[in-house]
Amino acid sequence: MKLIELDSLFELEIERIVTGGYGLGHYAGKVVLVPLASPGDRLKVKPYKIHENFCKAEIVEIIKPSPYRITPVCKYFGECGGCDFQHLKYEAQLEAKVGIIRDCLRRIGKIDPPDEIPIIHSDEVFGYRLRAQWHVSLAESKVGYFRRDSNEIVDIEHCPILSPNLQKFLIEMRGRLGSERFSEEKGHIEVVSNETDISVVSDVFKEEARDIRVKVCDNIYFLNARSFFQANRFLLGKLIELAIEGASGTTCLDLYCGVGFFTLPLAKNFKTVVAVEQARESILLAMRSAKAAGLENIKFHSQRVRDFLKQNQEFFDFILIDPPRTGVEKEALESLLKLVPLEICYVSCDPATLARDLRRLCAKYKITSVKAIDMFPQTHHIETVVRLRKI
Ligand SMILES: C[S@@+](CC[C@H](N)C(=O)[O-])C[C@H]1O[C@@H](n2cnc3c(N)ncnc32)[C@H](O)[C@@H]1O
Incomplete structure (x- = not known):
């Protein structure tokens, strides 16, 4: 053998x-x-x-x-831990991602996947990222991403998935690191941009993350480098459409609301929206965007979802859940099983934790649709939007 x-x-x-x-x-x-x-x-x-x-x-x-x-576009491909799908034709990337979702639903969720899982592709498969995290080592004069399976920095001059504005800023940053003195030798830089402005936060240089504005459909969001924002500038409107299409009624709960990405459009479809997010700064930005839009029907809670659900057991017509990669906390899932809204929309950036949580939710809810949206071309990452109805 x-x-x-x-x-x-x-x-x-x-x-x-x-x-x-x-x-x-x-x-x-x-x-x-x-x-x-x-x-x-x-x-x-x-x-x-x-x-x-x-x-x-x-x-x-x-x-x-x-x-x-195909031949990868980026010269750092294989070495850099960022992209891992650049060697695949785009159609094959999409097919692989749907396969990953199916595999997780079956293996982890013990759920029979629907015959068809539609996937919305990104109109542009490079130059899409409006947000990034770079690692810095002043001693080694390096700025870039971690090497695959390592904490060693690959020095990057050009990253083809960055938006043109972020790429320009990366070059500027490299120049600054070579010529200025900084407070720390090693650290990281978080950046988020719109077409013209950049918000940046770093432990290497102390700079106040400034607030910038991003317009998606008819909503304007205030955000900064310390808050979460969806990464693909070409699919922001489509993601909102996919998550909330057809959803309307009296009461809505938006869990893990960030800077109010789904909260603002939901507030136009429901009489009242309750939005929950643990990062206080994100909640303040969401409140600012809601105020600027004249939306007065949103109640914001700066709290962990688990704690909010323990204290609030009121009925909601529609609940939107968009947790971090780790998925919904166990206690929060138990509370959701007691709340039993008419409909849930689960937006997930990790098919494995999504499948784990759906397995629990399927005790009281039936999956009505599973759709994917390619927020992260050139990587294996995929955003999945699942709609569930009360059984
Ligand atoms: C994937 S992001 C989604 C944000 C927002 N829905 C959006 O689309 O921009 C997840 C958000 O959950 C927040 N978060 C993480 N763990 C949390 C928890 N236990 N309770 C409340 N919010 C949490 C993060 O700060 C982040 O803003």
Whole structure:
């Protein structure tokens, strides 16, 4: 019987892309996960991590390339830990992402995925990011992203997924780091931009994150580099449409509301909206945007969702949930099962935690639609919007 050993070499056929963006193949009765692979690749690989039921291996040689392979645009691809799908044709990226959602629903959620999961593509697949986090080391004169599976910085001059305004700022920043004195040797920089302005916050230089404005459809949002904002400037309006289409009524609850991205449009469809967010600064920005829009039917709560739901058990027609990557806290899910609104919309940037939470929610709700929207081209990340109805 063949055994898989660290640093041994073997040939592998990639069957499909799975969670985490890995290409999956089988060897010696084990699942083998390979980063930066493409379905249909015939590869020579070398294991770098061996677990009981699977191993991770890196590509040593592409023996026969998959028909979905293309030449990556970025010169840092493979080294930089940011993009991991640039070697795939865009259609294959979309197909892989729908496959990842299906796989998570089945394996983690124990849910039969719908026959069709529509995916909205991004009109532009480069130059889309209006938000970024860069790592800085002054001693090494480096600004960029972490290397794959490491905390080592890859020095980046040009990142093709950044918006033109952010790319311009990256070059400016590199010049500043070479010529000014800063308070810390190592740290990171958070940036968010619109077409003309930049908001920046960093532990390397002390600069007040200024508020900027972003217009989406007829809503204007105040935000800054300390607050969360959706990353793909080409899909902001479509994401709102997907999440709230057809939703209207008397009462609505917007959980994990950030700077009010969904709250503002929801306030136009419901008599009252209650919005909950733990980051106080985001709530203040959301209140400012609501005031500027003349919306007086929103009650904002700067609180953890878990604590809010423990104290408030009133009925809502519609609940929108848009948690961080870690998903909804366990206690919050239990409270949601007691609230039983007519409809829930779950917006998620992590199919695995989404599937875990849906498994619980399906005790009282039925999934009516699963749709995907490609907020993160060139990476395995995907935004999923699931609508549920009370059984
Ligand atoms: C994925 S973002 C969504 C924000 C907003 N819905 C949007 O689309 O811009 C998740 C938000 O949840 C907030 N958050 C994280 N954990 C939380 C918790 N336990 N309770 C309340 N808010 C939380 C974060 O500060 C962040 O603003």
